[in-house]
Amino acid sequence: MLKRFLPNEHVKSIYEIDPLTLKEKGIKGIITDLDNTLVPWDVKEATPEVINWFKQMKDNGIKVTIISNNKEERVKMFSEPLGTPFVFSARKPLSRAFKTASRQMELKKEEIVVVGDQLLTDVLGGNSAGLYTILVVPIVQTDEKITQFNRKIERKIMNYFRKKGMIRWEE
Numbered sequence: 001m002l003k004r005f006l007p008n009e010h011v012k013s014i015y016e017i018d019p020l021t022l023k024e025k026g027i028k029g030i031i032t033d034l035d036n037t038l039v040p041w042d043v044k045e046a047t048p049e050v051i052n053w054f055k056q057m058k059d060n061g062i063k064v065t066i067i068s069n070n071k072e073e074r075v076k077m078f079s080e081p082l083g084t085p086f087v088f089s090a091r092k093p094l095s096r097a098f099k100t101a102s103r104q105m106e107l108k109k110e111e112i113v114v115v116g117d118q119l120l121t122d123v124l125g126g127n128s129a130g131l132y133t134i135l136v137v138p139i140v141q142t143d144e145k146i147t148q149f150n151r152k153i154e155r156k157i158m159n160y161f162r163k164k165g166m167i168r169w170e171e
């Protein structure tokens with residue numbers, strides 16, 4: 001049952017996710033989390049690096065949708081300048097927002113990867129929706145209050161995976 005929390009892949013940051021490698025695997029779309037995945041949770045706007053990452057994806061024909069459990073104001077203010085579709089108050093790990101995003105991108109499940117920094121929302125939600133999941137290391141070690149509780153559970157699950165040899169990365 002805990003397998004639902006196991007990402008297909010683990011990277012240090014979104015910058016290890018490269019459009020050409022995705023294309024080779026037949027990936028045409030990314031559903032990404034916002035807070036602590038693209039920027040620290042308390043940074044309001046995209047950094048030049050993030051803007052460039054989105055541009056690289058676009059130039060290679062890879063669609064990106066941001067889905068976030070955060071409020072409309074936060075998600076909209078971040079996403080609109082990037083010109084990228086977004087879903088706010090997504091209620092991850094429920095799979096509804098993942099399905100909405102997949103449908104709006106007009107892509108099949110096999111053509112999408114989910115990127116995020118949390119096992120309990122991004123990975124569980126992506127896996128439950130039948131999508132390929134990539135876990136990134138949170139950009140900063142602090143979190144919004146609501147996330148701090150999830151992190152405690154996450155650490156327990158991570159330790160279990162480590163003990164079982166199901167993951168090999170170190171943090």
Ligand SMILES: [Mg+2]
Pocket residue numbers: 033034035036037116117118
């Ligand atoms: Mg996050």
